[in-house]
Amino acid sequence: MSAAWILGLTGGIGSGKSAAAQHFIELGVHAVDADHAARWVVEPDRPALTQIVAHFGTGILQAGGQLDRAALRARIFQHPEERRWLEALLHPLIRQEIITNLAKAESAYAILVSPLLVESGQHLLTQRVLVVDTSEQLQLQRTMQRDHASAEQVQAILKAQASREERLRHADDVLLNDRDINWIQAEVERLHRFYLTLRTGQA
Incomplete structure (x- = not known):
C-alpha cells in the first residue's frame, strides 16, 4: 500500500474541530493530535x-x-x-x-489535528487543509460553556490563535459548523468519501 497522504484539520477554539476529528477516527482514518504530541514532549x-x-x-x-x-x-x-x-x-x-x-x-490518508496548524507551520507537513469554521460568537459561547471560562479568558485564547481569515486563506476545504453534531458527522462522511478518491491529497 502506498504511503498515506496527510490532511491537516484545524479550527479555532470551540469550532467543533475535535468532534469532526473524532468522526474521521470512527470512519477508520489514522489521526495524530498535535495537542497530544505537545503533552507528551x-x-x-x-x-x-x-x-x-x-x-x-x-x-x-x-x-x-x-x-x-x-x-x-x-x-x-x-x-x-x-x-x-x-x-x-x-x-x-x-x-x-x-x-x-x-x-x-x-489508512488511505491520515489526519494531523492541530489548533495551531497555520501558526506553527505544521500545515507544511500536510498535502491538504480542512478548516472547521464557525463564527466568533459561537466559538465564545461554546468555549465558555464547555470550559466554564470567562469571556475575557476565551478572547485571550482567540487572540493568540490565527485569525479566522488567516486560517481560511490556507484552507482547501471548509466545514462550516454552525449546526448540531449530526450535521458535522454528515459533512465528515461526505468529505471522507471525497478524500478516498484522492491519491495525493489534491484532486
Missing part, C-alpha cells in the same frame, strides 16, 4: 521539561513533578516573548513526534 522524563523548569523555575510544576499547564499558560499569555521562547523549544520536538506518528498510518 513535556512529560516528567523528557528533556524539554528540564529546560522549561530551568527557564521558568519550579513554580510551574505540580507537586508530583508534572508540568502545571495553567501556571505556565498564565505566564506566557502575559509575556509574548516568553511564549516565543517556549514555542522555539517545543515546536521542533512536537513536529518530530507528529511525523513519527503519521508514518504509522495504515
Whole structure:
C-alpha cells in the first residue's frame, strides 16, 4: 500500500474541530493530535521539561513533578516573548513526534489535528487543509460553556490563535459548523468519501 497522504484539520477554539476529528477516527482514518504530541514532549522524563523548569523555575510544576499547564499558560499569555521562547523549544520536538506518528498510518490518508496548524507551520507537513469554521460568537459561547471560562479568558485564547481569515486563506476545504453534531458527522462522511478518491491529497 502506498504511503498515506496527510490532511491537516484545524479550527479555532470551540469550532467543533475535535468532534469532526473524532468522526474521521470512527470512519477508520489514522489521526495524530498535535495537542497530544505537545503533552507528551513535556512529560516528567523528557528533556524539554528540564529546560522549561530551568527557564521558568519550579513554580510551574505540580507537586508530583508534572508540568502545571495553567501556571505556565498564565505566564506566557502575559509575556509574548516568553511564549516565543517556549514555542522555539517545543515546536521542533512536537513536529518530530507528529511525523513519527503519521508514518504509522495504515489508512488511505491520515489526519494531523492541530489548533495551531497555520501558526506553527505544521500545515507544511500536510498535502491538504480542512478548516472547521464557525463564527466568533459561537466559538465564545461554546468555549465558555464547555470550559466554564470567562469571556475575557476565551478572547485571550482567540487572540493568540490565527485569525479566522488567516486560517481560511490556507484552507482547501471548509466545514462550516454552525449546526448540531449530526450535521458535522454528515459533512465528515461526505468529505471522507471525497478524500478516498484522492491519491495525493489534491484532486
